[in-house]
Amino acid sequence: MFCIYESNRKNPSSLKSWEGIRSPWLGTKNIWDLFYSLNLMEEKIYQEIKKKKGNDWTPLFAKKVYEEVKKHKYFITNLGKCTQIDARPLPDSVYKEYLELLKNEIEIINPKVIVLFGNQVSSIVLNEKISVSLCRRKKFIREINGKKYKFFSVFYPVGNGRFNIAKSIEDIKWIIEREV
16 A cells, blocks of 8 residues: 555545535545556546546445545545645645644555655655655655654656646656555
8 A cells, every 4th residue: 555645636535515525536536547547446546537527426426436546545635635626736834734634644554655746745745845856766764653654755747737747657656665
């Protein structure tokens, strides 16, 4: 099992009226390209995702997608446990507010490997300045309450980072082959 940490702004589960699971990347398409390319999603559910618009996602469909995630034994969460109405980047201070909660999630899940998307989240979680382009495939060991965990930083594969999705897929495949 491994974890992937992200932040997403177009998620229907952030609406107060949503009555389903509240999980990352619901209502989006691009990130699922990555999971499908990593063989972490069956084609049938992937094609269903690709056909839906964000507001077509239902609580039942969201549950179905996350059953697929569960079946393939990976865990997705976001460092910033919040959403906003536009696509402005979140300031570091917001992410730092949630760092202890993230550490608690890591302790509960106890993953073999943790994949962090992007420079900002990687820098905050690893507590050092990270440039993904300079540390591709580098393993970072960090201790959380006496237990050591393996972290890797990869390019953020959606939004403005979409042009780096091939590098993200390449690096995560490399990580899975060697560490999972």
